[in-house]
Amino acid sequence: MKSAFRAILAAAMITGLSTAAFASAELVSSTPAANATVDKPGKIVLVFNEKLLAKFAGAELTMTGMPGMADHQPMKMTGFTTAMGADGKTLTLLMKRALPSGSYELKWFAAGADAHRMEGSFPFTVK
Secondary structure (H helix, E strand, O other): OHHHHHHHHHHHHHHHHHHHHOOOOOEEEEEOOOOOEEOOOOEEEEEEOOOOOHHHOEEEEEEEEEOOEOOOOOEEOOOEEEEEOOOOOEEEEEEOOOOOOEEEEEEEEEOOOOOOOEEEEEEEEEO
């Protein structure tokens, strides 16, 4: 009975350790933050819980609304470059020009050491 208990306990510990070792990348903070209203940003900063594989990390920015235009169709934004921070956990979108007033959705994708692609999105507004 004791040996069966030990075997189950050992298996649970190994499973727990391997799950922790292969946890997927998660967004832990961003500037601007989700649902924030900000002045015209020159950059967007995404911080993740672990180092990312640079070739599997990036973002898309879409303008979803513009002041005074009720029928504004979503418009994919260009004119930015993406840079990985020295810590390997920070992804920065550097704007060539500050974003114009409007509402936006940022979609990000990233993979950490486990190479499992994670995705997410959040809205924010520029004054």
